[in-house]
Amino acid sequence: MSALASLSIAVIIVFVVNAHWPYRYRIVKPMLEEVLGSQITIAHYHRTYFPKPGFMATGITLDRNLTPGAPPLGTVSSIFVQGNWLDLFMVRERVRQVDLTGLHLVIPAEGSAASHKDFPPGSSSSFSGPEALIDQLCIHDSTLDVIRAEGGTYSFPIRLLTVRNLQKGRVLSYAVDMSNPRPRGHIVSAGSFGPLNPLNLGATPVSGHFTFEQVDLHDIGDIGGTLSSVGNFQGNLARMQAEASMFTPDFAVGGGKPTPITTSAHCTIDALRGNVLLNAIDAKSGSTTIHMQGGIVGSPKVINVDISVAAGRAEDVLRPFLRANSPIAGTVWLESHAHVDPAGHEVPFLDRLHVDGFFDVPAERLTDRETKQELSAFSERAQKAQPFKVEAVPDPSPGAAAQNAETDVVSSLKGKARIEKGSVTTQRLEVQIPGSSVDLHGDFSLQDGTVHMVGNLHMQSDVSHAATGFKSFLLKPLIPFFKKRKAGAVIPIAITGKPGGYKVSQDVLENK
Secondary structure: OHHHHHHHHHHHHHHHHHHHOOOOHHHHHHHHHHHHOOOEEEEEEEHHHHOOOOEEEEEEEOOOOOOOOOOOOOOEEEEEEEHHHHHHHHOOOOOEEEEEOOEEEEOOOOOOOOHHHHHHOOHHHHHHHOOOEEEEEEEEEEEEEOOOOOOOEEEEEEEEEEEEEOOOOOOOOEEEEEEEEEEEEEEEEEEEOOOOOOHHHHOOOEEEEEEEEEEEEHHHEEOOOEEEEEEEEEEEEEEEEEEEEEEEEEEEEEEOOOEEEEEEEEEEEOOOOOOOEEEEEEEEOOOOEEEEEEEEEEOOOEEEEEEEEEEEHHHHHHHHOOOOOOOEEOEEEEEEEEEEEEOOOOOOHHHHEEEEEEEEOOOEEEEOHHHHHHHHHHHOOOOOOOOOOEEEEEOOOOOOOOHEEEEEEEOOEEEEEEEEEEEEEEEEEEEEEEEEEEEEEEEHHHHHHOEEEEEEEEEOHHHHHHHHHHHHHHHHHHHHHHHEEEEEEEEEEEEEOOOOOOEEOOOOOOOO
């Protein structure tokens, strides 16, 4: 009798399980289309029963439209799904584990015809999530390819993406380990997402934290350095507030000196369009803090940033741009606007950089010995005085101790400047040295340190004190031509040369 009862119970269980078996192909296919947000075809499919119920599928193709001959949105090498016998007996719509291996998605370029076909207006509703609860979805060894509007592809290798509590209308949690294509780097992030709003994706809540390490800055232009960052974010997809701290031990621009840079950032991110508003960026080089704010927006992306330095050090600002030591040192005040053109890797960063600004170095020191000596001679003769005090200017950059030479104080340096195609150009540079003032215009190359500036030296004394010996005697007849009312001599000069060979010329008999 007991055997008959047991057999009856077994028959009932088999009947119930068979009636509600959730892993039939006709049930599984719509479920996968809900999870993947696409129409799919499956090359091979078979059920599994032990130790847990489920199925295995291979050769999956994903499509977003039915256009004949259109390329698929993506493919999946294999999908393995496991449930739980107790859930079957309790008739619960629940899947314990979904493993996808070899997922390859291709996202058409924004605004392209393929994008309109694959993602027409309102198609986001298909990404609302499955009706059945999926405890855990794992995506292994996969790739996301995003076609660029300007040509080429950004490929995001995904080592592992884990999503928990995936169900329509629920908040899910995630953890991802992946690589970024440009700049190349390693991303690890975890957080929460949802509930997904299919009618307004931008309103979908999101929060989490991340690390972005081994970032090769050379990928975004003629910039050197390897960056590491850590941060957190919260808000929604259309407006995420993000904070991050970054460190680059060897930042350089255009072959400049590798310089440690520490940066803190507060940004607002539109994840749907990839736009970033830079609310506050503070980068520290040496003892100088460089404050920036602006944005990285558009398609392709254009960078516009306002930059300011208050009571910083000129050598700290210039060091990452120069191969040789900075030609000047001292406190600097700076206000400027920078614009970086969108371009491919083949265009050097300095050729894409455009800067307009004003700077003031109220107590500048020169770091080039020969230039110092020549301007010292000018100043001494202009004042008819003894040589003024010589001071040492330390350069904190690595290996700079041997380069530190005695330098002379220049009372001030200020003017407006523009950076175009790797060259700093100024139409009016005002230099004050004891006993003299100089008005200059010209350019200075950030590529190799070459300088070519011309202008006038205004002296407190007459022109005969600008030279010595026989040359002084020859210049005396020219004094009336350089005199201005109560102003001393006005002498055309030129500053030319490269690092280690700068020359200040005061020969008024030559055309400068």
